[in-house]
Amino acid sequence: MPLENRIIVVATNNEHKLKEIRDILEGFKILPAREFVEDFNPDETGDSFCENALIKARALKKYVNYPVLADDSGLEVFSLNGEPGIYSSRYSAEGTDQANVEKLLNRLKDKEDSSARFVCCMVLIVGERIIQKEGYVYGRIIDVRKGKSGFGYDPVFIPDGFELTFAEMEPSEKNKLSHRRMALEKIKAELEAFNV
Numbered sequence: 001m002p003l004e005n006r007i008i009v010v011a012t013n014n015e016h017k018l019k020e021i022r023d024i025l026e027g028f029k030i031l032p033a034r035e036f037v038e039d040f041n042p043d044e045t046g047d048s049f050c051e052n053a054l055i056k057a058r059a060l061k062k063y064v065n066y067p068v069l070a071d072d073s074g075l076e077v078f079s080l081n082g083e084p085g086i087y088s089s090r091y092s093a094e095g096t097d098q099a100n101v102e103k104l105l106n107r108l109k110d111k112e113d114s115s116a117r118f119v120c121c122m123v124l125i126v127g128e129r130i131i132q133k134e135g136y137v138y139g140r141i142i143d144v145r146k147g148k149s150g151f152g153y154d155p156v157f158i159p160d161g162f163e164l165t166f167a168e169m170e171p172s173e174k175n176k177l178s179h180r181r182m183a184l185e186k187i188k189a190e191l192e193a194f195n196v
């Protein structure tokens with residue numbers, strides 16, 4: 001089947017994720033959950049990124065016959081015992097990117113070590129098959145925001161080997177090395193193998 005006819009529906013309400021997934025899975029037709037379900041917002045009650053990704057993928061698969069893909073992702077800071085982790089999008093009371101970053105920078109004020117990683121767990125459901133793949137990118141958190149692109153914690157995250165934050169990079173640069181890219185490369189290999 002020509003690649004562009006391959007439809008995948010993504011279980012997310014996050015437009016930034018959707019755009020990144022579209023850019024990385026170039027050639028596939030990526031549709032958002034909202035085209036199939038009104039108010040798609042399953043409770044993320046899992047204890048891990050992969051449990052939450054599976055919850056989102058299963059919830060969407062009930063409504064969709066196409067392959068579905070779900071992303072659960074977040075930031076883990078080592079000196080904060082993995083915070084914000086699975087609570088990355090709801091770390092602060094407000095739950096906005098601005099307030100989440102503010103809380104993170106406050107929590108890191110007295111810490112010497114700001115090393116961190118982004119984690120992404122992608123779950124793909126094709127028919128009866130469930131494929132789960134993780135991706136990581138390691139780096140550090142800086143104490144002032146830099147850059148305007150991306151979302152979430154991008155303005156304070158510098159990946160190892162670089163001097164720019166994810167928010168200072170061109171989106172295509174971030175997409176070459178991100179946790180989402182790493183997980184999606186593995187998913188892509190499975191899609192090819194199944195000839196989806």
Ligand code: ITT
Nearest residue numbers: 012013014071072073074075088089151152153154
């Ligand atoms: P969906 O559940 O609808 O997909 P969400 O934004 O709530 O959207 P998650 O529960 O997976 O998604 O939480 C992801 C959060 O982790 C996100 O809101 C950011 O705060 C952070 N995050 C994940 N990937 C990121 C990235 O590439 N850059 C910056 N922050 C990221």
